[in-house]
Amino acid sequence: MSDTPINGLTGAQKMNGTEEKTPFLIGVAGGTASGKSTVCKRIMEKLGQAEIDNKQRQVVCISQDSFYRELTPSEISKAARGQFNFDHPDAFNETLIRDTLIDILAGKMVQIPTYDYRNHALKKDEVLTIYPADVVLFEGILVFYFPEVRKLFHMKLFVDTDSDTRLARRVPRDINERGRDLDQVLNQYMNFVKPAFEEFCSPTKKFADVIIPRGADNLVAIDLIVQHIREILSSKPRNSEERSLPQVRVHPAMLQSPTKRVTISNDVCKRPH
Numbered sequence: 001m002s003d004t005p006i007n008g009l010t011g012a013q014k015m016n017g018t019e020e021k022t023p024f025l026i027g028v029a030g031g032t033a034s035g036k037s038t039v040c041k042r043i044m045e046k047l048g049q050a051e052i053d054n055k056q057r058q059v060v061c062i063s064q065d066s067f068y069r070e071l072t073p074s075e076i077s078k079a080a081r082g083q084f085n086f087d088h089p090d091a092f093n094e095t096l097i098r099d100t101l102i103d104i105l106a107g108k109m110v111q112i113p114t115y116d117y118r119n120h121a122l123k124k125d126e127v128l129t130i131y132p133a134d135v136v137l138f139e140g141i142l143v144f145y146f147p148e149v150r151k152l153f154h155m156k157l158f159v160d161t162d163s164d165t166r167l168a169r170r171v172p173r174d175i176n177e178r179g180r181d182l183d184q185v186l187n188q189y190m191n192f193v194k195p196a197f198e199e200f201c202s203p204t205k206k207f208a209d210v211i212i213p214r215g216a217d218n219l220v221a222i223d224l225i226v227q228h229i230r231e232i233l234s235s236k237p238r239n240s241e242e243r244s245l246p247q248v249r250v251h252p253a254m255l256q257s258p259t260k261r262v263t264i265s266n267d268v269c270k271r272p273h
């Protein structure tokens with residue numbers, strides 16, 4: 001959880017002659033439908049970040065699903081038949097994840113693709129711009145799997161929801177939001193999702209600093225994490241003049257009572273469906 005040196009970045013780097021802290025990078029792992037993006041959304045809401053314009057946010061959230069690699073034609077046809085393993089580490093572009101997070105830690109603006117679950121492909125014409133922020137949440141099933149990625153996080157959370165609940169949530173989500181039918185969802189779950197969770201995702205729980213049982217239902221855990229993030233934010237320079245950055249990062253909501261809530265927005269975690 002500490003701001004220890006990572007990849008040559010010391011937690012504070014020189015920019016324009018001033019000390020500029022690197023963003024605090026939080027990894028959020030957990031099985032499919034465990035509530036990773038819901039937890040991130042709750043955190044953003046409680047910090048009053050959910051309805052703030054993308055460019056102005058102090059806290060941003062990115063999904064690992066934006067880093068699925070492009071499939072070959074034969075893999076695309078397998079995917080259409082539910083025979084491609086999207087839960088295996090090889091399904092992700094590890095290098096792009098690492099390089100993107102390193103750029104984020106260096107305070108750079110980055111562009112990331114969005115993912116189309118219905119067509120199992122990146123949407124080339126829909127790129128998300130992630131502006132520099134003070135805290136970055138990066139959520140996904142295998143965010144702690146790759147050592148070169150794992151070591152970049154300042155704090156690691158694991159959302160631990162039992163597998164029955166996860167399956168019960170995944171079935172309606174995949175049917176209603178991802179264009180699947182019941183047979184397809186259950187076959188994919190039994191053949192790929194469950195075995196890959198046991199082999200690749202579950203063992204990464206041991207790397208977590210904080211395990212969140214019951215996901216977004218665990219209000220105590222979420223409040224503790226939010227409090228920690230507030231402390232991080234309060235130690236950051238508060239406006240663009242102090243930070244020597246062109247963007248104004250602080251929304252009035254963040255300068256008022258720390259418990260102030262702001263209305264919910266739906267695209268907090270930039271998770272495409």
Ligand SMILES: Nc1ncnc2c1ncn2[C@@H]1O[C@H](COP(=O)(O)OP(=O)(O)O)[C@@H](O)[C@H]1O
Binds near residue numbers: 034036173
């Ligand atoms: N605590 C909860 N209670 C009820 N439904 C939930 C809860 N957390 C998540 N969900 C629902 O379960 C599904 C998966 O949640 P999501 O946060 O997207 O999981 P993940 O990001 O881990 O895949 C979504 O439809 C979401 O609305």
Ligand SMILES: O=c1ccn([C@@H]2O[C@H](COP(=O)(O)O)[C@@H](O)[C@H]2O)c(=O)[nH]1
Binds near residue numbers: 086087116121
């Ligand atoms: O084309 C795809 C890409 C991914 N999946 C499944 O998505 C989950 C990861 O997303 P969560 O929101 O964390 O559940 C993973 O289990 C893949 O099986 C897919 O079905 N199709």
